[in-house]
Amino acid sequence: MQLRRTAKLALPVFLLLGAAGCDRQPYSAPDARGVGDVRPYVTGEAALSLTSDGQFGGAALTANAEPDAIDSKRAIALAEAYIRTFGKYFQETWQEQRGEALTLAKLRASRVAFASTPYEPLPKNVHPGLRKAFGSYYLVWFTEDGDPSLLLAVAANNGDVKIDSDGQLLLPKLSGGEFRGQGIPRSQSAGAARRFMPLTPEQAVITLGQASGAKIREVPELVLLEISNAPVTAAWRLVLDRRIPIEGAPLSETQELLVTTDPTSRHTVAAADQPAGMNYPLLVVDGEGTEGRETTVYVALRPGARIRYEKATPRMGGGL
C-alpha cells in the first residue's frame, strides 16, 4: 500500500546516534507540539545524566543492559540488517501503523534504549525463540527524513544472530522473537496512534513533570510489560523526587510511575499484588532436529519485577 506523505510528524527530531556512546550530537529545537526543555523536570541522577544538549545520553539509557546482552551498537547493526532482510515483509504493516508511506532504504537509526524483562531466564530446553521473547530487548528508533517512523525491538539475547557479507541476517536454525517492529504514528490521528504513541524519555519526563509538579530523580528506564505485550510497548519507569497524589488506582499516592506507549492509559502504577511467576504453554525441544512438544512451563519473575499495572492519573501536590 502506498500512502501519500501528507504532513511532517509532530514529534521531536531524534538525533542520529549510529552507535552506543555517540550521544553528543547537537540538540534540535523543541518539537512542534511545544514540549520544552527537560531540564526543569529532572533532579539528582537524572539531571546528572543529561548531555549538554539536554537529552538523556545513550549510555545512560542502556546502562541497565544485562552482562550477557549484546551491546547497543550491535543491536543497531542487527536492526538495520533486519530491515534490509525482512523489512519487505512488514513494510505494508508498518505503513498502515504509521499512517504514511515508508521508504525502507531511507530509515536511519536515531536512538537506542535498553528495555528490561520482568522474567527470569527460561529453562534451556524451551524453544530458543521463546526464550528470547521472554528476555530483554533493545528498542531502536528509526527516522525517515528526520521523522521518527519505526520502532524496532531487538532481542538482547541475539548473540547468535549473524550478518553475512551481503548485509543480510543469518538466523539460527531454532529461533524466533529476535525482532519486532512497529510503525510510529505520524500524528495523534494516524494509523495505530489511538493505542500506540511512543514517547521519548524526555517527553515522558516532561509529561509526568507537568502533570505532577514533581521532578524525576532517576534516569528513565524502559521496562517490558507482561509477555502478551509486544516489546515495542516497553514503558518508561520514572522515579520522582517525592510522592505525588494519584487518582484512578487503589493507591492514593506514589513515587514511581510508568509512562506507557498507550495514550489512553499514559500513566500506570504497579499493582499491589504481583505474582511470583506464571504458567505459560511453551514449546520444549530436546535437541536440534527433534520435534518439539508443548508443555506448561512456570516462568518466574525477577525479584522486584512487576507485570501487573493499573492506570493512574498523576495530580499536582505531594511533598518530600
Place this chain on the structure above:
Amino acid sequence: MRCRSLSMAAVVLSLCACDQTSVRNCRLEPGSNANTWSLSYKFDQMNYCPLPLRVAGEMKDAGGVITDNGSRDFFMASLEMKNYYGTSQEWRSDIFQTVGTNVYTAHPVLRYPAGTGIGAGNYPTDPPQAQTEDRGYFRAHRTSDHTTWEQGATGTLYVLYHKSTASVSIGGEDLPVRYTSQTWTAAGANGTAPYSYKWYRNGTVVSNSSSYSTTVDTSDFGLRAEIVDAHGATAYRDIWIDVDGIRGTITGPDIAYYSSGGATWYASGRGGAYPYVFDWYVIDPDRNETRWVGRGPSWTGYPAEGSPTLHVKVTNGTPEHHDVEKPVTGIGNGECSPVPPALICDG
C-alpha cells in the same frame, strides 16, 4: 498471489514463488493436535518459474504476519522449514503479542538456503534432484485455557527467492579437429571455494574433476560443467563441441560513405582445418538482391545505400562452412563523411 485450498486436507498452496508471492488471509485450519492449527504451504517452482527451486545455496526468505482474530486464542506461532536430508530444520517460534489493542499478531521470519524442504522423492534413497517442492508450515498454538474458538487466525505469508551468484566458466576448444586430443577446464567463481566439479557429456557424467580430456572422433556433442561451492550453491555452463566446425568473424566500420569510396572490412576464421576461404556478398534489401562482391580476407567497397548486410561464407575445403553477417549503413552521394574541421564539404 494465490490462496487455494485442497479438499482432502487443510492445506493452502502458494504456487509460483519466482519473485515474491504471498498467501493472504488464509485461515489457519485445525491440525491433528487439538491445540494446534496450521497454515501449510509449499513451493513448487519447477513448472512455473525461471529460477529452479533446487539450486542449492540459493537463499530464500519467508516472513509474514499471523493475526489472531479472536481474543487471544493463540499463544505461539511457528514457521518451519525442514531440511530435505533430515539433518537440520529451520524452526521459528514467536509469541502472539499486542500493541495496545485486542489484536494479537506474530511475525515469524526465516532465511535459508535452497535445496532444503521435504522432497517428493523418497528420502534418503532418492537424490536431491528428485525433489519437486519445498514445504513448510505455520502453526498457531492455542492457549490452553480457551475452551471455545472465536474467529480463528489468518496468516499473511510472503516468500522471496534470491538467486545464487555462483558461476562457472569453461576453457577449451569448441571447434576441435577430428581425432585430436582435447582438454576442457572449468573454473568456479562468485561462490565460496572450494568448488567441486562434475562434467556431463550428452547428459552422462564423464569427469568429477575440474577438467575433462578426450580424443574427439567425428561426432559433435554437448558438454556441461557443473560446480557446487562450499555452501552447496550450484551453477552450470553448457558448451556445444562442433567437431571440424569453423566460425567466421567480420570486423570493420558500421557506416560506409559513398563520398569516401566505401570502407574496408576484414574476415577471419577459427576452428577446423586451414586454409580458410572467404567469399564476400552484399545483401541489399532495397533492391532485394544478394550479389557476390569478392573473395579474400578483406573487402573494400561501397556496399549499397540504406541498410545492406555484409555476408561472408567461410569454407576450408571440407563440407563444413560458416556464414557470418554484419549489418552496415550506407550513406549515399550528397551526404558527407566526417572530415577534419579545417576542411569544408559543400556536398
